[in-house]
Amino acid sequence: MKGTFLEIFIDYVQQTYGEETALLARLNCGLKRVISTQNYPREIFSRYLQEVKRLTGSNEAHILYNFGRSFLFTPTFQKVYHAYLYQSNLKDFILALNGIHRRFSQGASEDDKSYFTIVCEDEDKIVLRFSLSMHLCLFIKGLLESAADIFDEKVHIYKHKCNKRDNETCEIVIAYK
Ligand code: HEM
Secondary structure, three states, X not given: OEHHHHHHHHHHHHHHHOHHHHHHHHHHOOOOOOOOOOEOOHHHHHHHHHXXXXXXXXXXXXXXXXXXXXXXXXXXXXXXXXXXXXXXXXXXXXXXXXXXXXXXXXXXXXXHOOOOEEEEEEOOEEEEEEOOOOOOHHHHHHHHHHHHXXXXXXXXXXXXXXXXXXXXXXXXXXXXX
């Protein structure tokens, strides 16, 4: 996993829980600093998440959902990656997701790649299917909801299939109201 993802998560923790918590969680994970272009094992993200849970007393679902909601507004995203939002609508933004992530995965090991299957069932419904080694459905739901707000589109986003086990297929539906 590229350092960018961790960097944005640490940004979110800093914004939400303060600098001290973000720093303490990072040091407890043995991370001196995070370099955006470097590849990190996924376990580092999970370990950092566990530390944040422990230090703040928040539950995992709450942290992940709110991380998703805040992702596009974190200082790192706004400063470095804002151009990825230059799409005309939510559907185009969703269709661009695989391209965005493929760019970041270049140079990562083969099993470090994870892509979405995007199915536009009809004009009113997009289905996002994915199998990830981490349980990130709520993060994805939060992120897509905030993107819908940015594009000023009224959608209902819900988990259709959610497998708690790693690498099993989950499905999120984006239904236009
Ligand atoms: C819009 C700009 C976005 C940028 C710049 C971005 C960037 C990244 C980066 C750098 C990673 C780490 C990739 C790797 O090296 O393996 C990542 C992972 C991820 N992103 Fe995004 N992302 C964006 C949007 C989104 C959106 C909208 C979603 C939700 C639908 C999303 C869902 C995820 C998930 C679930 C992962 C972790 C996947 C895994 O287990 O590797 N991202 N993203």
